[in-house]
Amino acid sequence: GAVVSQHPSRVICKSGTSVKIECRSLDFQATTMFWYRQFPKKSLMLMATSNEGSKATYEQGVEKDKFLINHASLTLSTLTVTSAHPEDSSFYICSARDDRDWTSGGPETQYFGPGTRLLVL
Amino acid sequence: GESVGLHLPTLSVQEGDNSIINCAYSNSASDYFIWYKQESGKGPQFIIDIRSNMDKRQGQRVTVLLNKTVKHLSLQIAATQPGDSAVYFCAEKNVGANNLFFGTGTRLTVIP
Numbered sequence: 001g002a003v004v005s006q007h008p009s010r011v012i013c014k015s016g017t018s019v020k021i022e023c024r025s026l027d028f029q030a031t032t033m034f035w036y037r038q039f040p041k042k043s044l045m046l047m048a049t050s051n052e053g054s055k056a057t058y059e060q061g062v063e064k065d066k067f068l069i070n071h072a073s074l075t076l077s078t079l080t081v082t083s084a085h086p087e088d089s090s091f092y093i094c095s096a097r098d099d100r101d102w103t104s105g106g107p108e109t110q111y112f113g114p115g116t117r118l119l120v121l
Numbered sequence: 122g123e124s125v126g127l128h129l130p131t132l133s134v135q136e137g138d139n140s141i142i143n144c145a146y147s148n149s150a151s152d153y154f155i156w157y158k159q160e161s162g163k164g165p166q167f168i169i170d171i172r173s174n175m176d177k178r179q180g181q182r183v184t185v186l187l188n189k190t191v192k193h194l195s196l197q198i199a200a201t202q203p204g205d206s207a208v209y210f211c212a213e214k215n216v217g218a219n220n221l222f223f224g225t226g227t228r229l230t231v232i233p
Contacts, residue, residue: 004164032219043210044165044223093164097219108153108214110221112164 003027004096006113013084014121020080021116023094029074030096034110035067038091050077074099084120092116133230140198142227144211147192151213155221156185156196158207165210168196198229206231 003026013019023033031052036044048069049057056069068080077096081088095110134140146154152173157165171178171185171194178185184197194211208228212221 006164034220043225046220046222049220095164109155109167109170111167112157115162115164117162 002098002109002111004094004111004113006094006116008116009114010117010119012119012121015085016083018080018082019084019118020078021092021094021118023077023079023096023113025075025096025098025111028096028098028100030077031074031099033071033077033094033096035069035077035079036093036095038093038115040091044093047079052077081118084118086120089118089120092118130225131228131230133232134201136203136231136233137200140196140201140205140229140231142196142198142209142211142229144194144196144224145192146194146211146213146224148213148215148222149189149192150215152216153214154185154187154194155212155214156183156194157210157212157223158205159210159226160207168209201229201231203231203233205229 005024005026007022011019033050035047037047038044046059047062050069050071052071052074058064066082071077093112093115095112097110155170156168158168159165169180169183169185171187176187182199186195198205206229208226210226211224214221
């Protein structure tokens with residue numbers, strides 16, 4: 001259980017184009033999902049918290065108009081990198097917390113997707 | 122602000138030996154801690170967690186120790202195997218918050 005998928009796993013795009021990354025919780029519902037960015041040999045940096053039915057909460061320094069987040073359902077959140085530039089090249093990872101853990105006071109574990117490697121040329 | 126750091130960026134151990142990965146945190150308000158394992162090109166994988174009202178928790182071959190007095194967290198892996206080679210991150214959560222703060226990571230290399 002607690003499987004999170006991401007699509008695509010890898011994407012190469014030209015500078016100036018937009019790229020959409022999907023994050024799905026496959027066997028549980030997730031009102032809250034998280035988007036992270038990771039540079040090579042570095043730790044995970046939280047970009048934003050995605051909330052189903054409301055606006056995402058962005059971390060300081062993350063441009064909300066650059067990184068559009070849409071939490072369309074209890075199992076799907078999307079991150080769109082708009083007008084991508086080479087400096088946006090990175091490993092993007094999403095995570096989700098099982099709604100059942102929220103309501104039961106269970107573990108506050110986040111389950112991570114496999115990541116999406118974005119290369120902007 | 123919070124900081125979660127690791128004492129050792131790299132650790133090499135012989136197969137079969139025990140491994141200890143350490144983590145320091147600075148926010149005494151953190152109430153929940155998690156260890157994740159990340160293999161190259163993959164997302165982090167949950168290993169074990171511990172709440173601040175505990176000081177030790179055991180899983181299969183892994184043990185997490187929490188010392189709130191010195192704000193120190195450790196992950197012990199028993200009988201380390203080649204498949205344990207990865208980068209290990211500790212993460213903390215503050216009381217009332219939803220998000221996690223990640224440490225810098227330790228690369229564990231198991232020598233066959």
